[in-house]
Amino acid sequence: MYLSTPSSDTLTSAARQAALKTTYPAPLLASFAPRLIAWQREHGRHDLPWQNTRDAYRIWLSEIMLQQTQVSTVIPYYARFLERFPTVEALANAPVDDVMALWAGLGYYTRARNLYRCAQVVAGQHGGQFPRTVEGLAELPGIGRSTAAAIASFAFGARETILDGNVKRVLARVFGVEGFPGEKRVENGMWTLAESLVPDAAATDADVSAYTQGLMDLGATLCTRGKPDCERCPFASDCVAKTTNRQRQLPASRPKKAVPTRRTWMLVLMDGDAVMLEKRPPSGIWGGLWSLPEAADEAALAARAEGFGADVASVSPLAPLAHTFTHFKLDIEPRIAELAELAEPGRKGRALVAQDADTAWVPLREIDAYGVPAPVRKLLDGLRGSLI
DNA sequence: AAATCGGGGCC
DNA sequence: GGCCCAGATTT
Helix, strand or coil: CCCCCCCCCCCCHHHHHHHHHHHCCHHHHHHHHHHHHHHHHHHCCCCCCCCCCCCHHHHHHHHHHHCCCCHHHHHHHHHHHHHHCCCHHHHHHCCHHHHHHHHCCCCCHHHHHHHHHHHHHHHHHCCCCCCCCHHHHHCCCCCCHHHHHHHHHHHHCCCCCCCCHHHHHHHHHHHCCCCCCCCHHHHHHHHHHHHHHCCCCCCCHHHHHHHHHHHHHHHHHHCCCCCCCHHHCCCCCCCHHHHCCCCCCCCCCCCCCCCCEEEEEEEEEEECCEEEEEECCCCCCCCCCEECCEECCHHHHHHHHHHCCECHHHCEECCCEEEECCCCEEEEEEEEEEECECCCCCCECHHHCCCCCCEEEEEHHHHHHCCCCHHHHHHHHHHHHHHC
């Protein structure tokens, strides 16, 4: 049952549908589908390679590719896939490495693996036929509720609604749906609204296809995130966002949640005017950038300083700085140290420090030539100013 | 640099 | 069953 709109409170599905009419203008609800269909036929996209087919395999393949990549990128991949794997059986029987090789460049490789797994399930357990219902489709790997609805409506004329990011944006604007669509309550309301909008039983399969395609086309070509082309929109006269000039506010963006704070200690190890930078691991925060050696606490940083050849007694604090990421705030505790004197009088030595591909002595004036995280650069810029 | 995105997986 | 993530792109 998880595919049906999750019931909120005690309302039945019918009651929730009825409640929509008190929330949104009935004439808009009633005219939405015919207007969208008319617009799609006149101004929508009609020549995409996966249109004008009812082959569920082709539609599925396009939908999976389009989940993550824009149309212009998908087109050549789609063509190559179909040439190499004309049927779901051909895909299922291919070595997985062949599939991955053809996918290479599209990214999101777990979805390629799901694509392959899905093909094997369809070929092996469904006789090569994709399930015809949203429920059946959504049990397959890589197919969720929205993708299932896209396949069911395009391939089988099912009167089911999609609800992807584009559609959420269109609905939020046209109907003035408040709240962040990533929030369950808001999303559930959008599913109910979207379901109420699908063409009625009188609609032909072609109408259903035009409707679903229209939802996609409107969001992708007119009702875009940045600069919607309201002048060409068939709903401009009714659209809540347009008529109240809130295109930028709808849909509501993710609420800024209080982010956790992490704390890190950074070593500013100086040798004259040069500072030691370390290359960070390729993935994770500041992946691949050059930064200061780090440690999780004061003692660990002192140990690192000593390991590099600094006199621990010379390690002293600089002003802390904060940097905010999407997910968390980083408090940086910088500690500055100089290399200890070598036994040979009057010489400090870079030779003490292992020079490998992941460490570098960089004169402060040259750090711009390295990829250095913004807060670290700021810190070093300040240091440079004070040393001169 | 920040925001966004469907589905999967984790709890 | 709900929440958050992984992995990538667009703006």
